[in-house]
Amino acid sequence: QQQVKQSPQSLIVQKGGISIINCAYENTAFDYFPWYQQFPGKGPALLIAIRPDVSEKKEGRFTISFNKSAKQFSLHIMDSQPGDSATYFCAASTSGANNLFFGTGTRLTVIP
Amino acid sequence: NAGVMQNPRHLVRRRGQEARLRCSPMKGHSHVYWYRQLPEEGLKFMVYLQKENIIDESGMPKERFSAEFPKEGPSILRIQQVVRGDSAAYFCASSPVVGLAGAETQYFGPGTRLLVL
Numbered sequence: 749q750q751q752v753k754q755s756p757q758s759l760i761v762q763k764g765g766i767s768i769i770n771c772a773y774e775n776t777a778f779d780y781f782p783w784y785q786q787f788p789g790k791g792p793a794l795l796i797a798i799r800p801d802v803s804e805k806k807e808g809r810f811t812i813s814f815n816k817s818a819k820q821f822s823l824h825i826m827d828s829q830p831g832d833s834a835t836y837f838c839a840a841s842t843s844g845a846n847n848l849f850f851g852t853g854t855r856l857t858v859i860p
Numbered sequence: 861n862a863g864v865m866q867n868p869r870h871l872v873r874r875r876g877q878e879a880r881l882r883c884s885p886m887k888g889h890s891h892v893y894w895y896r897q898l899p900e901e902g903l904k905f906m907v908y909l910q911k912e913n914i915i916d917e918s919g920m921p922k923e924r925f926s927a928e929f930p931k932e933g934p935s936i937l938r939i940q941q942v943v944r945g946d947s948a949a950y951f952c953a954s955s956p957v958v959g960l961a962g963a964e965t966q967y968f969g970p971g972t973r974l975l976v977l
Contacts, residue, residue, distance in 0.1 A: 752902075754902070757900075780964060782964070784968075789970070790970055790971075791864070791866075791951050791953075791968035791969050791970045791971050792903065792951070792968045793968065794966075794967075797964065837902055837903070839902075846893070846905075846908040846915060846916045847893060847895075847905035847908060847916070847919070848903075848905065848966065849905070850895075850902030850903045850904070851902050852900070852901055852902045853900075853901070853902050
C-alpha cells in the first residue's frame with residue numbers, strides 16, 4: 749500500500765505565484781521527511797528535508813510545513829519560477845531504515 | 861567528485877531477454893540502493909546492498925530479479941526473462957553511511973530507462 753500519499757498529481761502556477769504540494773502519512777515511526785526535485789531524464793535530487801521536532805523549515809524560496817498531529821507535511825514554493833517546473837516527490841523514512849518511501853509525485857508547471 | 865553513475869541510460873529488450881543495469885556509487889560510498897519508478901508513480905525501494913552483501917531485499921520481486929555489489933566494480937541489477945511490466949525507470953542511489961543518516965544522504969543517479977517490447 750502507498751505509505752505516503754501526495755497531492756495534487758499536477759499543478760500549474762503563474763510565475764511569481766505560490767506552489768503548494770501536500771503529503772500525508774500513516775506510519776508514526778517516520779521521523780525524516782525529505783522533498784526531492786526531479787527534472788525530465790534525471791534522477792531525484794534532495795531539495796529540502798525536515799524532522800518532526802520542528803513545524804517549519806525554510807531554505808530560500810522553499811518551505812516545508814509539518815503538522816505532526818495531522819500526520820501531514822507540505823512544500824511551499826514562493827515566487828515560483830519557470831525553472832522550478834519539475835516533478836516533486838515527498839518521501840519519508842524511519843531511524844535505522846534502509847530505504848525511503850516516496851509519494852507518487854506532483855508535476856509542477858510554472859507558466860511565464 | 862563524480863556523482864552516481866548508471867549505465868546504460870536507456871535499454872530496450874524483447875520479452876524473455878535479460879537486462880543488466882549497472883550502478884557505480886559516488887567515490888567513498890559503500891552503500892547502494894535500487895529503486896524502481898513505474899510510469900506516473902513514485903520510486904519504490906527494491907534492494908539495499910553493501911560491498912559483497914545484500915542487506916535488505918524486501919522490495920525485490922521474488923522471481924527473475926537479482927542484485928549484487930561485488931568487491932570490485934559496479935553494482936548490478938539483473939532482470940531475467942523480462943516482461944512488459946518490467947518497463948520502468950530504475951534508479952540507483954548511494955550513501956556513505958547506513959540507517960537514517962543513509963536515508964538523509966542518498967544521492968541518486970540519472971536512472972536507466974528500461975523498455976520491454
